[in-house]
Amino acid sequence: MPPKKPAATTAAPKTGAANLFLVYGTDDLSATRKADEIVARLCPPDEQAFGLETLDPDPDLNADSVCTFLRNAMEALLTPPFLGGAKTVYVRNAPFFNPMVEPGKFTSVKEETDRLVTRLKNGLPDGVRLVLLTRSVHKATSFFKTFQSLGEVHAFDEPEQPRDVQAGFLPQVEQRLADSGLSMSGDVMAAFLDRAGYGLRHVSNEIEKLSLYLGDRKKVTLEDVCQMVAPVREGKFWEFADAFCTGNLPHALRVMHRLLGQGENAVGLVVSLQNRLRDMLILSDCLKRGWARLSGGERYRKLDWNVPPDGEDILAALEKDPRKGHPFAQAKMAAQAARFPASRWFRWLHDAVDAQSAMTGGDAVDPALALEIFTTRTLGELITSSAKPAG
Secondary structure, rough: OOOOEEEEEEEEEOOOOOOEEEEEEOOHHHHHHHHHHEEEHHHHHHHHHHHHHOOOOOOOOOOOHHHHHHHHHHHHHHHHHHHHHOOEEOOOOOOOOOOOOOOOOOOHHHHHHHHHHHHHHHOOOOEEEEEEOOOOOOOOHHHHHHHHHHHHEEEEEEOOOOHHHHHHHHHHHHHHHHHHOOOOOOHHHHHHHHHHOOOOOHHHHHHHHHHHHHOOEOOOOOOHHHHHHOOOOOOOHHHHHHHHHHOOHHHHHHHHHHHHHHHOOOHHHHHHHHHHHHHHHHHHHHHHOEEEEEEEEEOOOEEEEEOOHHHHHHHHOOEEEEEOOHHHHHHHHHHHHOOOOOHHHHHHHHHHHHHHHHHHHOOOHHHHHHHHHHHHHHHHHHHHOOOOOOO
């Protein structure tokens, strides 16, 4: 089955060649690629020294700074092309063209935007083209309608339904791996996404970084991932929690010792683990009740929900609804939760609370030592229970 692409729509001008291009959407990676493609078509690389003016605003500008930026953009559009040639003005990552959110909702910003729209309606100087890239616009505004009627509009929005996210995300990651000539086993892919997260732009950047690091070698190993891909999801605290929930004691101890050696706080590690163990407990119970069901193989895990009305009330009352979050991440966590009964996750959660009390209570217990004892004692159960009797 071919990978599902992000939703993309295009509106083209009715007559003549376009000189206005609006590219927007929550899938910022696809939107940026499309905008860069349009710019390269309008102004080839060998002409960009004199034919391209790029304006890339700071995303944290206040209202006054936004107004200044918009005036500078207007000036760039009205400045004639160098030596009479063509000129492309590229406005990148401008977050203020949606009047429903800050800073676009400020009156001064709206007024400057209206002036820009008036200029666009009156026409740009001959040979001048505008490419504008933004994440969010409001389709009822004169700003959007001007681009829609006089130019081209390209929309790239990420799927809103979890099943669409799950169906499209992994194939896109694998396609980017293939484009780079890299390959990963199922376990390495899971570890990679655990560390890189589930944003396609960041994942693509990490794949490019791995490609440069590996050179002629094309098969990515777990060691490569640990060496080159920094954890981004809830920081390094999340990394220990995930290592613990694999049930692999040597791996969890290695991660713990490395993080402690890097100066991470033992109390923070065990508190983060408590949050993860609560998730494991809830997912394990939902699987047992039949409210959730796992399907698919090791590489393409899928988590489906079928919650009765009384269960809806229970899950909705939780501080963190287990049905929310990235579908791939939730399915992976559910696969971990399914390995052990809810009673074991419940007991480990209470052991983690006791370990925190030992670290922060009146007794002089070294936090790192308390964490190591807790980890060895809990995960050591799995080694003891799986050992066969001698003779």
